[in-house]
Each structure stands twice: as structure tokens, then as C-alpha cells.
Amino acid sequence: MDGRDFLVAVSARRKRLGLTVERDGTLTLRTPVRCDVARAEDFLRQSRAWIDSKLSQRDQHRPAHPVRAFRDGETFRYLGREYRLLLVNEDTAPVRLAAGRLRMDEAVAAEPARARRDLIAWYRKAGLRWSRGRLQPWAARMEVPEPAVTVRDVGNRWGTYRPAEGDTGTMALHWAVFQLPTHLVDYVIAHELAHIKVSGHGSDYWTLLKRAIPECEARKEELDDLGRRLWMGQIVGRN
Known part of the structure; x- marks a missing residue:
């Protein structure tokens, strides 16, 4: 939706829809077992502002993972x-x-x-x-x-x-x-x-x-x- 890909995770324990923005920017839509496509799409449309906010925060805090060498003093x-x-x-x-x-x-x-x-x-x-x-x-x-x-x-x-x-x-x-x-x-x-x-x-x-x-x-x-x-x-x- 909106040019974005969502990984869909289905859980028998879940009753409500949920969204997660992973560390690498992947978007995960979490759904109950019986959730039709229209309900999921409506949830995503209502979540646009939240998604934009989270991705913006991620852009401001991009990973800066160090590179290491195996030498004395590292x-x-x-x-x-x-x-x-x-x-x-x-x-x-x-x-x-x-x-x-x-x-x-x-x-x-x-x-x-x-x-x-x-x-x-x-x-x-x-x-x-x-x-x-x-x-x-x-x-x-x-x-x-x-x-x-x-x-x-x-x-x-x-x-x-x-x-x-x-x-x-x-x-x-x-x-x-x-x-x-x-x-x-x-x-x-x-x-x-x-x-x-x-x-x-x-x-x-x-x-x-x-x-x-x-x-x-x-x-x-x-x-x-x-x-x-x-x-x-x-x-x-x-x-």
C-alpha cells in the first residue's frame, strides 16, 4: 500500500491489528487469524501518519554500527x-x-x-x-x-x-x-x-x-x- 511493502504476521493469540517498524525499516502488519483484506487495508490507511512519523524518526537515527578488527587494543x-x-x-x-x-x-x-x-x-x-x-x-x-x-x-x-x-x-x-x-x-x-x-x-x-x-x-x-x-x-x- 502507498508504495510500501508490509510483511504480514498472523497470530492465533492476537485479537487486534498491530504494526511494527523493525530496526532495518521493515514494516510488519500483525493480524488475527480471521482478518479480511479490507479490514487490514483500512487499518493501514488510518496508520499512515504513525508510519510516516516512525520512519522519519528512523531516518534521523540511522544505524552507525562500528566495524571491528581482531587486534590488540580493539x-x-x-x-x-x-x-x-x-x-x-x-x-x-x-x-x-x-x-x-x-x-x-x-x-x-x-x-x-x-x-x-x-x-x-x-x-x-x-x-x-x-x-x-x-x-x-x-x-x-x-x-x-x-x-x-x-x-x-x-x-x-x-x-x-x-x-x-x-x-x-x-x-x-x-x-x-x-x-x-x-x-x-x-x-x-x-x-x-x-x-x-x-x-x-x-x-x-x-x-x-x-x-x-x-x-x-x-x-x-x-x-x-x-x-x-x-x-x-x-x-x-x-x-
């Missing part, structure tokens, strides 16, 4: 702190955090594609260990069951929640999230936990999230700003 963030890379020749894990330095095996660093893969694997492992300790308190605060959690690449989102029949479902967090300060990682966790009760991002959703994090709007703005400047895996000589 900096990488973990939970809001910067750590300098130290290339070592040790019979240990390919990547580990020790004595205030992010240590990487020299043989690994000599192969950028492998170094990228091993560093992302470290973020996934460290992030999963950290998030498991935070999940239960937030689930208790929001009065929702604690879901299973994974850390992986979830594309253009910071996190997702997928319900499942007969259990609590699964939350997936993007590995890059764990470069953020802890209060923003907590925001992402709470954001996904809220979807256990409410699908979509309507007024009921934000009311629930605001009860858990009264300053959630400020945290969202901070996430939008810092998120566009996170390292997303770009390395020298590779997109």
Missing part, C-alpha cells in the same frame, strides 16, 4: 563496559574475559571469520548465563511464568517471545544485546516477558510494562539511541 563492550582485546597464546578457551581484558587466542584472531564466530559464541554463552539470573526476578515482578531462554541472532529485533502449547514458551535474546548497560538488558527482558500476557504493542501492553518499569519510555529511547551504535558483527574486510 575495544568490545559487555554489559555496558568497554574491554580491550588482548591476543594471547594460551591453552584455554578461544575467547574469555579475565583480569579486565577480553582475551582471544592468537590463532583464532588470525582467521577473522573464525574470530567473529568465536566471539559471538562467547557473547551467546556469557549472555545466557547472565540472563538466567535476571529472568526469575522479572517474571515474579510481572506475575508471569518464567519461559525458557536462548541467546542467538534474532535478526532485526532485540528479542522475541514465542508461546507454546502446554508450557511457558521461549524467549530469545539477540547476542548483541549484552553489549548494553544492564538496565537496558533488563528492559529488553521485561519487554519480552510482557508478551506472555499481551501480544502486540497496544495500550494494554504498555500499561503492563509501565507497571514493571515506570520509566520504560525513557529506557526505550535510550535503547533506540545506543542500539544503533552496537557492534553487530561487522569486521574489517567483511560486511
